[in-house]
Amino acid sequence: MSSPAVPSPSAGISGRALSILVALAVALGAAFVIAPRTLAGGGFADEHDLREGFRVAFVEYWSSGAEEFSPGLERAVDYWFRYHVAKAVIAALLLGVLVALGVLLWKAFLRAGGVGVGRSAALASAGVLVTMLALFSLVIVMANIQGAVAPFSSLLPMLTSSAAEGELLVTLDQVRQRLADSLYAGGGTPLALEVMISDFSRYHVAMAVIAAIVAVVLIGLSVVLWKRFARTPDGRTRRVLGSFGVVSAVLSVAVIVVAVANTTTVADPAPALLAFFDGGW
Structure with a gap:
């Protein structure tokens, strides 16, 4: 850096x-x-x-x-x-x-x-x-x-970061097929696939919680900055406080969007996991 x-x-x-x-x-x-x-x-x-x-x-x-x-x-x-x-x-x-x-x-x-x-x-x-x-x-x-x-x-x-070949290619095709079967054809879910779905859900739970905590901190920071902005007569200080107040408010909205998106995935992780293996993540 x-x-x-x-x-x-x-x-x-x-x-x-x-x-x-x-x-x-x-x-x-x-x-x-x-x-x-x-x-x-x-x-x-x-x-x-x-x-x-x-x-x-x-x-x-x-x-x-x-x-x-x-x-x-x-x-x-x-x-x-x-x-x-x-x-x-x-x-x-x-x-x-x-x-x-x-x-x-x-x-x-x-x-x-x-x-x-x-x-x-x-x-x-x-x-x-x-x-x-x-x-x-x-x-x-x-x-x-x-x-x-x-x-x-x-x-x-x-x-999936580079082209799959041989046994890996066959395995990924099997994973996609079993995921699709479990979602759309009512097929059974292999134990390994259940572990993957559970961990994939945990992965998104983690970000949903982290993003929610960060959003709360940013909202609190924005409130403090705007309160100080309202009490401060100095123009130079008001510009700095106002700028940071706007930035923290905008960032809090962005982080809330991240939290909501991850919460949506947690509610139904299997389709998102299938989208990942199909190249959608």
Whole structure:
């Protein structure tokens, strides 16, 4: 992750605090990319190795007809769980650092009314950049918590991310057929398919809950910002508060849409799972 462009300490920002936060942001951005694979362990060399291993294990699991994961599949799912936990923790730490850095920059911007247009513009630009990075980090935290809650479903896209051949192609056709039979022809549902549907539902429950929590936080933040906006006479401060009030309100609506969409899938997960295997997710 690129480090935010920040103004000089003379703009009313503590040079030490600024340096520490920027250094932490850069370090955590690098750790997010590099560290999770090491922290997760598990013996997978890279994503290609994981994808191939998961594909082989998935074929074995489906062929077994058992409910319990095969050893190979268990290994891949456990690894993916640890991987997402590591990424979620690092991203959450990065989010905290970026929020602190953003608060520092925007407070400095509000105090910089008489220090010149160039310096104010630099503060505003840095504040906008850090705010955008913080929002991106929030999305990453949400996605990785979801992946940690349902790592099996999080792995499923690896089955269709590139062309399937041989046994995998046959297995995916069988999965589609059994899903379609269970939905439209009243056929029985294999145990492995029941596990997949249940985990797919859990995957969407996780995002519905996460999105609902984020929506509540954003709505609360918007209310606080608009209340402060109404009590503040200073035009510069009102513009900043109003801008963040609008952004938080718009984002809360977007997150509510995500929560509703995932709740709809939870209510009937099998058709959505079939759509995924048909290439619709």
